[in-house]
Amino acid sequence: MLLRDRTIDRYAHSRPVIECAQCGEPVYVPEWSEYLDGHRARHLWRCEECGTSFETTVRLPSHAAA
Ligand SMILES: [Zn+2]
Numbered sequence: 472m473l474l475r476d477r478t479i480d481r482y483a484h485s486r487p488v489i490e491c492a493q494c495g496e497p498v499y500v501p502e503w504s505e506y507l508d509g510h511r512a513r514h515l516w517r518c519e520e521c522g523t524s525f526e527t528t529v530r531l532p533s534h535a536a537a
Pocket of ligand 1: 492495519520522
């Protein structure tokens with residue numbers, strides 16, 4: 472069904488993709504995530520290609536603080 476395919480495609484494109492700093496392979500899913508406070512979250516990523524681990528910190532919208 473066309474509508475369903477289009478929805479999945481849009482969802483896939485809206486997902487953040489992190490590139491491994493070591494080998495450049497895309498890493499799609501954080502291995503682990505935690506909320507630091509109401510405004511920030513930290514993600515731990517691990518590249519399946521080379522095994523490099525790294526962290527990113529993202530700022531959440533301020534309305535999430537409530
Ligand atoms: Zn890598």
